[in-house]
Amino acid sequence: MQDFVKLLGLKHRREVAGKSAIFGGEHFVLEETDWYLLNLFRLWWHYGISFLRLQMWVEEVMEKFMRIYKYQAHGYAFSSLEELLHSLGGEAFINMTQRSVAESLLEAGVTQRFIDDVIAAVLRSSYGQSMLLVPAFAGAMSLAGAQGNTWAVEGGNKLVCSGLLKLTKANVVHARVTNVSLHSAEGKPLYQVRYKDEEGQGSGFYDMVVIAAPLHHGKSNLTFENFDPPIPELSGSFQPTVTSVVHGYLNSSYFGFPDPKLFPFASILTTDTPNLFFNAMDNICPVNISSSFRRKQPQEPAVWRVLSQRPLDKQQLKTLFRSYYSVQVTEWQAYPYYDSTKTLPPIVLHDNLFYLSGVEWVASSMEMISVAAKNVALLAYNRWYQDLEKIDQKDLMHKVKTEL
Numbered sequence: 001m002q003d004f005v006k007l008l009g010l011k012h013r014r015e016v017a018g019k020s021a022i023f024g025g026e027h028f029v030l031e032e033t034d035w036y037l038l039n040l041f042r043l044w045w046h047y048g049i050s051f052l053r054l055q056m057w058v059e060e061v062m063e064k065f066m067r068i069y070k071y072q073a074h075g076y077a078f079s080s081l082e083e084l085l086h087s088l089g090g091e092a093f094i095n096m097t098q099r100s101v102a103e104s105l106l107e108a109g110v111t112q113r114f115i116d117d118v119i120a121a122v123l124r125s126s127y128g129q130s131m132l133l134v135p136a137f138a139g140a141m142s143l144a145g146a147q148g149n150t151w152a153v154e155g156g157n158k159l160v161c162s163g164l165l166k167l168t169k170a171n172v173v174h175a176r177v178t179n180v181s182l183h184s185a186e187g188k189p190l191y192q193v194r195y196k197d198e199e200g201q202g203s204g205f206y207d208m209v210v211i212a213a214p215l216h217h218g219k220s221n222l223t224f225e226n227f228d229p230p231i232p233e234l235s236g237s238f239q240p241t242v243t244s245v246v247h248g249y250l251n252s253s254y255f256g257f258p259d260p261k262l263f264p265f266a267s268i269l270t271t272d273t274p275n276l277f278f279n280a281m282d283n284i285c286p287v288n289i290s291s292s293f294r295r296k297q298p299q300e301p302a303v304w305r306v307l308s309q310r311p312l313d314k315q316q317l318k319t320l321f322r323s324y325y326s327v328q329v330t331e332w333q334a335y336p337y338y339d340s341t342k343t344l345p346p347i348v349l350h351d352n353l354f355y356l357s358g359v360e361w362v363a364s365s366m367e368m369i370s371v372a373a374k375n376v377a378l379l380a381y382n383r384w385y386q387d388l389e390k391i392d393q394k395d396l397m398h399k400v401k402t403e404l
């Protein structure tokens with residue numbers, strides 16, 4: 001994503017400071033302060049060295065994950081998610097997609113209390129589901145993001161997508177793809193892609209097709225024709241997440257601050273507590289931030305984003321807000337529901353028919369999908385030019401070190 005931002009001449013959005021806290025349903029179980037040392041001291045006081053163990057665990061995963069950038073810079077690609085993960089972190093990385101983050105952290109010496117208070121809160125905010133379900137790899141990515149060095153694009157992250165489309169001079173057909181069927185031309189596969197838009201139906205023939213939307217059951221109405229064996233239906237479901245963007249006055253009393261002026265937090269995470277009807281909420285800033293921009297005072301009306309599993313009813317909104325001017329609700333089929341589905345989706349569906357979105361079953365983020373997209377581009381290229389040495393190579397760390 002960083003490369004895209006540079007390539008397109010975009011900028012990071014200016015950071016606006018704001019403190020976070022974790023709400024346990026009745027009171028805050030952990031509160032950030034303005035002082036770095038005091039924050040460290042509090043973590044140590046409550047949880048011993050668990051936070052250091054967590055940091056070491058996340059750093060180890062990230063260090064190995066970052067090998068992918070070197071591999072890709074040398075043109076190497078992988079034909080399955082398992083091959084990709086294996087080349088980065090061996091069997092351990094594959095195992096990390098099959099066991100829960102809670103289990104892995106306990107093994108790394110992180111205490112149950114730290115997991116219940118802190119890890120659960122981060123995962124409820126990023127994946128809307130319990131740490132007993134979220135796999136260790138996805139959990140590590142999300143915990144790396146929670147360490148405070150994430151960024152957004154000035155003007156909105158969507159500028160990356162529109163900018164890249166423009167840069168590649170892609171011919172965009174604004175339509176919904178309904179079907180991909182296999183044909184052949186001079187012994188080579190040719191794919192017919194059928195689509196529908198407001199004006200009706202259309203189709204086109206392509207040498208290569210990359211499917212970049214989830215194919216899982218109920219998520220896509222895309223069908224495949226003439227494939228033998230047929231393209232398998234992918235099992236698994238998605239975790240709904242509702243975002244409510246509310247412009248209003250926070251009810252700070254609900255969080256134990258009867259005087260709204262004294263409410264210090266811009267971001268509220270929550271623990272896995274029965275009856276808590278929201279996963280997280282944060283005071284959001286515009287996509288463009290001028291140098292004179294400041295956060296609203298806590299007693300002023302502000303724009304809050306509330307994440308919940310179900311749409312908030314009137315009573316719940318009144319619990320969180322003393323009053324509000326507007327509420328905008330979006331229901332997302334947001335991330336994979338990480339249940340016991342242990343096999344990762346394929347990347348290659350047919351000779352030159354590829355599937356991108358399966359990587360969300362490893363971890364779901366813009367960075368992951370960008371890395372997976374580059375992998376598919378390299379894979380398609382290497383397969384097309386029969387450069388098989390650049391696909392699924394073992395011992396890549398050694399190879400890239402010795403290559404010029």
Ligand SMILES: Cc1cc2nc3c(=O)[nH]c(=O)nc-3n(C[C@H](O)[C@H](O)[C@H](O)COP(=O)(O)OP(=O)(O)OC[C@H]3O[C@@H](n4cnc5c(N)ncnc54)[C@H](O)[C@@H]3O)c2cc1C
Binds near residue numbers: 213241332333357
């Ligand atoms: C509420 C929420 C918050 C998130 N926050 C973050 C965050 O802070 N940081 C982060 O890194 N990630 C975040 N994510 C995850 C991130 O949005 C995804 O990882 C990313 O969007 C995946 O990109 P994608 O291109 O694979 O899929 P998508 O962005 O889902 O794009 C798929 C596109 O395909 C289109 N499509 C689907 N079916 C068809 C069809 N048949 N024909 C034509 N087009 C079709 C869809 O309309 C859609 O535009 C968040 C996700 C959600 C839901």
